[in-house]
Amino acid sequence: MSRVLLSGNAAIAWGARLAGVDYVPAFPITPQTEIIETLAGWIGSNELDARTVMFESEHSMLTAAGAAASTGVRVFTATSSQGLLYAMEMLYSVAGWRAPFVLVNVSRAVAAPVTLHSDHGDVLAARDSGFLQLHAATCQEALDLVLLGYRTAEHPDVRLPALVNLDGFLLSFTREPVELPDPELARRFVGAFEPGASAFRASRPVSQAVAVLGGGPYSYFRYEMHRASEHAGTVFADAAIELEAATGRANDAVECYRSDDAEVVFFLIGSLSTTAKDAVDRLRESGTRAGLVRPRLLRPFPTAALRSALHGRRAVAVVDQDLSIGSGGVLHAELAGALHGQAGAPLLASFIGGLGGRRVGVDELCSISGEALEAASAGRPPAPRLLYTEAELREVRKLQAIAHEERHR
């Protein structure tokens, strides 16, 4: 094992290389393109024995990924933002085919307006598709989750594609120290993809149902996907234990940081969690018992682990880096659903922040924890807060003034 400086994108490429992928259907989009470039470079220099094909859209790319995975080869692909949305129809289809592969999404906020920076509006739009969903907080995790993604997705009782998410810029282009697993260890850990009887072969047609179904059979197949996804939680947990034994790195479905005795807990996903750890330490120094509970696994939703991690806490500050327009934070709604009616459940306070790369700093997190605790004392959840500062509003007012002047010129 060696410790090297890798960007999140390079770490992902290494994950795919160490997993021994066979086929990489591709379509470029910022900030993901570097992943495919890196893999293509290795394929070109014979360091990776695989094929890559450039498609004319993400929709075709995903179709090719699902079709190839159905033949039993190991497939890797990646996209971002609008690309993920453009492929959305096929996300549902290939998951329905029970075609296992790893799709990496480098989070970038969706248009309109356009930005290159990260939030989770793109990846959360895929949460109901049948893909497993894994969220990385560091470049190291980005690599580890690709390996865990293959292990879980290809398991004979799961056979669902896995989506590994990393935040654009904050991880994709950020280089930090990463332990590269020994290639032999990685190969043994991921194992061979054994598609068994489900592999599609030319001239050997197999059908498992008819093409157009009524509600009863349709429900059966969707329920089976749901059962498989739930079961993926167990498969993931076992694989994570094995990876930890080999590398010393924990990758539990839910990461808990100083949350055991915490009165207030941050609940969020992705790379913001490293900032949240700084906020937790800072709050503890000044006498507030703060903690962090952060799911790595979002599909299947780790309901049981979250219930037990949050049991007996006074308040949870949910920080969504997404906004379901007209409703609120997606994570907040999901967590509220999981905790509703549970004895000893904490009060939930909802905060929306980090849209389009908007910075959520330690200062904001510290204030957020205070608001959540006050709400817990009052016994009433506060209205969801859309995090925004006067300085930010001033900046927009200035842009609007300039644009308005031009419009009427």
Next chain:
Amino acid sequence: MYRIRLHGRGGQGIQTGARILASALFVEGFETQDSPLYGAERRGAPVSATVRAARAPIRERGLPARADLIAVGDESLLGVAAAGVLRDADERSWLLIRSGVAAEIWRSRLGRSERVATFALEVEEGAELPLVGAACAGAAARMLGVVSRASLESALERELAALSAQARAASAARAFAAWDELAALAGCVTEEPAPIGAPLPRPDWVDVPLDPADVAAPDIRVPLTSVQVRTGLWRTLRPVIDDALCRRCSWLCSSFCPDGAISIDPDGRPCIDYDHCKGCLVCAAVCPPHAIRVEREAGRATEPEKVG
């Protein structure tokens, strides 16, 4: 933790410079992080990159709230408001500028009583190497005082491995020249101590108001905005049409210019709009009689940005 920001233009190797600096610190045993920041367009456009280094794992990400050292590889950026070079400079920050103008002149220009240093670097015509970034890395490494010459050398080897031996040597020479030039300031940049316990001020939060849709929709329905943005500031190389050689074919260069920056006057003479030409040199490549020559922008872009 050390927080260092490098500024330059796309194509000057600023991201590579940040990588070299982070790598050198990593070799010294620091935990490091380096990350570039850029928009949709790169070559010639203002870019920056951040390097962090600490003795413990780094959890902070993205743009730092402040920097201990701001290294500027292209002095013309100090006149470009959008580049944000001085955005977070405070009295603890050191400012390092690649410039032939003396540090005390920059101090008076910028209204700073101290902590401004300069280094010189000539870059040859058409150089396509990360020379500026490498020099910034060498200078910054010296100013930190915690990087040995050997660590810088090993970082240069690692980070420039993809280049030819000649290109590697050229970049390394610039890095060491800058390293030598900053000898007198070795160790001047110090680590910001971790904040202990002090409560942070509450953010100046506001409730976002409900605005009428014709204000709140981000629509751009007028062409004027792209005229206002002088993308010509991104140019590092300038196409110049030689009227005597031009055959007035009157369509090749103007049709191929991806920015529509070449118009044809009534006599069929092509004319380049330098406020918007980005210097991609497509025109020079397609011109059959080779009537478009290439000049370096050097020093031309120092006029301050026109706003509005």
